[in-house]
Amino acid sequence: MNFPADSVVVFEENRTRGELYSLWLDEYDVDVAATKQEADAELDGAVVVxxxxQGFADGAASKLLEIVRSRAPLCRVVATRERSDPFPDLNVDHQLVKPVFEEELVDLVETLLCRANYHLALSRYYQTNVDLSSFEVHDGDHPPDRTEYDELQQRASKLQKFIASLTKEMEQEDIRAVKRDILLERDIEETHSTEKIDSKYRPRKCTNCGQRWDGNADGEPGVTQLGAYVWRCGGCGHVQMAADPSHQHVNRW
Incomplete structure (x- = not known):
């Protein structure tokens, strides 16, 4: 995922309306999906808004939302609906009633992009500091790679400055919302639930170091669940995502 992230996807069967939204949001990297096949092509982990x-794909918005959440865990979602439609039971960040106006859509997308980047920056800052700590802990066992260590320090410094600049642009409620999400992830991480660890969505091994995640000799799992489809290796600390295979293709609805 590019950083700062600015990938936006508009799911709108009315192609004229979708292209209008895209024109309003031309400051960002915007794609429009008007069909299930186009939605399948556009959805990946880089999407942040x-x-x-609500009526996309013959009213199967809830199914699409599941796929969005599985492929792009950090994605923020804005649902649009006709005024005459019932209030949808969708777990989204915001609702907009049509007609949607340019100023409200642009402001809302900008706010959600800030939230997503703030979340991403905090997560990367945390992981970078974990990597720095790992260097310091093992410093006495092996000669440290000073080049990599210095690069990590520079990355942490840049992330810290970026986080500070974002907080100046964000409302306090937006900052609190992101921190609530991160606290929830930590709660999941600290919950030693066999049901979670044995999830059928868990990868068999770490793609970074190759450590198997079937558990170690002490019976403790070699992996920690950070989110519904997000895992951290207990060996190297690498974080990777794994989506439910049944969610891989939108055109199978």
């Missing part, structure tokens, strides 16, 4: 028409 989705503008979802």
């Amino acid at each position: 989705a503008v979802l028409n």
